[in-house]
Amino acid sequence: MKKYTFTEKKDTRSGFGAGMHVLGQQNPNVVALCADLVGSLKLEPFIKENPERFIQCGISEANMIGVSAGLTIGGKIPFATTFANFATGRVYDQIRQSVAYSNKNVKICASHAGLTLGEDGATHQILEDIGMMKMLPGMTVINPCDYNQTKAATIAIADHDGPVYLRFGRPVIPIFTDPDQKFEIGKAWMVNEGTDVSIIATGHMVWEAIQAGEMLEAEGINAEIINIHTIKPLDEEAILKSVEKTGCVVTAEEHNRIGGLGDSVAQVLVKNKLVPQEYVAVNDSFGESGTPAQLLEKYGLDAKHIVEAAKRAIARK
Structure with a gap:
């Protein structure tokens, strides 16, 4: 079997933050929105360099989805960010009606997915989000495996025309993929x-x-x-x-x-x-x-x- 070694562990949410930092420098149409979880989504570098392209929505996830859908009409590429439980279960109706049904170019970026957010427990864990999101017509669903792949996926979805659900997490895990990889949506x-x-x-x-x-x-x-x-x-x-x-x-x-x-x-x-x-x-x-x-x-x-x-x-x- 091919041997995979690693010298570092990082959380995949930090890969998302790194990808957003790159997008902030490369794509002037990218806008970040957050539901009062800037630190948890690792958005600080993006906000520091692009404060005019950041919208703090507060604990109002449904409004964040609606604002994101509206921003696409003006040619912006909104990245709506929060915990996976809140990004899907709490706002499913808004995603279905305002994003998926009208095929808006919104990127729903969800941290703390699955079991491994750990001590926060069942109220914050979500184990149904992939099923919910993949049922929506036109929705692309992505779940990268480590820091490097999450960073690459974040950058790649900005060039994808249509709604995307990007899922990542909090625990630190080994980094074992290529830091310079080209992420290809839909290619195993x-x-x-x-x-x-x-x-x-x-x-x-x-x-x-x-x-x-x-x-x-x-x-x-x-x-x-x-x-x-x-x-x-x-x-x-x-x-x-x-x-x-x-x-x-x-x-x-x-x-x-x-x-x-x-x-x-x-x-x-x-x-x-x-x-x-x-x-x-x-x-x-x-x-x-x-x-x-x-x-x-x-x-x-x-x-x-x-x-x-x-x-x-x-x-x-």
């Missing part, structure tokens, strides 16, 4: 080629999948690992090419198993090629307070559980 990244099982992961779970691949290799199992950073549009070609070779698949995501990446992959397999599939995801429940490591283990999302799922999938071939 082959992390490691293998022959025995396809592990298709997104977001923070990509690093867990890499660790699981190393554990499987120690047992003589050769795992193919694919990073699906873009959940919609989904790279169906990459998925089918992989499962044609391996004959079984495990999906891994920091999300409810209902409505997330696993269901999107299952639809591809039903339509094209049925193979055994195992889910590594939260099993239809809410989260709770705890450290990221504790929560990943308890809810069955860590590398050990990916290994177990891979073995189950292989046994079903």
Whole structure:
């Protein structure tokens, strides 16, 4: 298996902040909006250099979405930022009516997604956002895997015409992707080629999948690992090419198993090629307070559980 090493850990939200800093310098049409969470979204560098292109909306997320939609009419590219729970669940009607229905060029950028915001607990964790957002017609859904990829994705979505949901998080995780990568929306990244099982992961779970691949290799199992950073549009070609070779698949995501990446992959397999599939995801429940490591283990999302799922999938071939 290809070895991935790292010398630094950073949170993916800092990758978003770094990407916004670059956009502030390169694209005069980019405007940042925030619902009273500037520090949590790492927007300080952007605001310091571009105070005239920042709108503090306060704790008024619905208004932020409406203002963002209006800004697009004047040719601006609004980046509406807050926690994922507030960016989707609290304002879903406004997103549906003001952004998706009219295909406005709004970028909804959501931090603290999934379980691993940790100690804040179930009221701030959201495990349904991918499902909610991918159901909206025309909405692009992106969930990058580390600091570098989040920075690259942030810069890339400014050039994409149409609404985007960009999902990232708070915990520090290893940086293992290329700092100079070109982010291509809708194009999966082959992390490691293998022959025995396809592990298709997104977001923070990509690093867990890499660790699981190393554990499987120690047992003589050769795992193919694919990073699906873009959940919609989904790279169906990459998925089918992989499962044609391996004959079984495990999906891994920091999300409810209902409505997330696993269901999107299952639809591809039903339509094209049925193979055994195992889910590594939260099993239809809410989260709770705890450290990221504790929560990943308890809810069955860590590398050990990916290994177990891979073995189950292989046994079903």
